[in-house]
Amino acid sequence: MAVKVNMKKTSVFPAWILSGLTLFVLAVSSCATIPPGDRERGTVEEQAPAEIPAEDIVEDILEAEAEDGITAGILLGFDDNYYAGWEAAFPLFDRYGAKVTFFVQGNPAFCLNALARGHDIGYHTENHVDLRNLDRAAWTYETLDSARALRENGIPLAAFAYPFGFSDPWMDEELLKNYAIIRGFGTTPRFYTKEAIASGLIASKSIDNTVIPDDTAFYQMIGDLLQTAKAVGDLIIPLTTHNIDDGAQWGIKTARLEFLLQTASEMGLRFYTYRELAPEWESVSPSP
Numbered sequence: 001m002a003v004k005v006n007m008k009k010t011s012v013f014p015a016w017i018l019s020g021l022t023l024f025v026l027a028v029s030s031c032a033t034i035p036p037g038d039r040e041r042g043t044v045e046e047q048a049p050a051e052i053p054a055e056d057i058v059e060d061i062l063e064a065e066a067e068d069g070i071t072a073g074i075l076l077g078f079d080d081n082y083y084a085g086w087e088a089a090f091p092l093f094d095r096y097g098a099k100v101t102f103f104v105q106g107n108p109a110f111c112l113n114a115l116a117r118g119h120d121i122g123y124h125t126e127n128h129v130d131l132r133n134l135d136r137a138a139w140t141y142e143t144l145d146s147a148r149a150l151r152e153n154g155i156p157l158a159a160f161a162y163p164f165g166f167s168d169p170w171m172d173e174e175l176l177k178n179y180a181i182i183r184g185f186g187t188t189p190r191f192y193t194k195e196a197i198a199s200g201l202i203a204s205k206s207i208d209n210t211v212i213p214d215d216t217a218f219y220q221m222i223g224d225l226l227q228t229a230k231a232v233g234d235l236i237i238p239l240t241t242h243n244i245d246d247g248a249q250w251g252i253k254t255a256r257l258e259f260l261l262q263t264a265s266e267m268g269l270r271f272y273t274y275r276e277l278a279p280e281w282e283s284v285s286p287s288p
């Protein structure tokens with residue numbers, strides 16, 4: 001398993017990244033600014049990348065390059081029902097070869113169009129209510145029955161995202177009978193391996209305008225996250241926003257989205273969809 005350090009290759013990664021990396025991962029994992037009701041599970045602490053010492057990170061980089069190039073990447077999702085704003089950004093995604101996942105509340109026409117362009121579709125309930133407040137029949141309608149029409153239109157819905165990120169613990173297990181990946185929502189950056197995501201429970205970091213009001217701070221944060229994922233070599237960052245609109249609180253400015261896509265593309269990071277990180281999903285019955 002030991003890999004000799006090749007100085008030529010490792011010189012791609014500036015020393016400050018490697019020396020500061022362990023501290024940075026620890027710092028982002030212990031960030032305390034979590035809004036009330038935020039749910040975060042299957043976190044980086046459980047997967048242990050926070051404990052990787054710098055010399056092992058060098059090994060990981062070399063192993064990742066030896067296998068199949070960099071496998072680090074981003075798992076970018078857009079929630080709710082901003083179909084017009086999303087469609088307007090299709091050319092922007094294409095420009096950077098970016099595949100993303102839209103967590104929708106219906107609209108099979110949009111979903112089929114997005115799938116045809118290589119994007120993915122997840123489900124986000126029909127009416128976007130706090131699922132903790134529903135009786136069981138209403139809960140089942142929102143999470144499963146209302147998804148049936150989309151699936152009957154050939155839209156697989158491998159992943160489910162809780163409205164507002166709100167849930168009770170029993171819901172995870174129940175939803176995993178019908179979805180491969182269940183996604184929470186919060187403000188803390190989390191890094192996952194492919195295997196951790198395939199296990200089914202993740203939390204995604206909000207990159208909405210309202211969460212990071214300052215443009216410079218946004219660009220700095222995105223740069224740090226992407227450099228960390230690439231330096232470790234096999235980590236994936238789930239990121240979530242809503243509309244694509246310069247004035248939206250819950251949405252991302254077009255310039256910010258382009259910065260994210262361009263930076264990830266130039267760094268050679270991969271754009272993952274939820275469905276491709278759930279390789280067993282094809283063999284699971286897609287209907288409730």
Ligand SMILES: [Zn+2]
Pocket residue numbers: 079080124128162163164
């Ligand atoms: Zn939502």
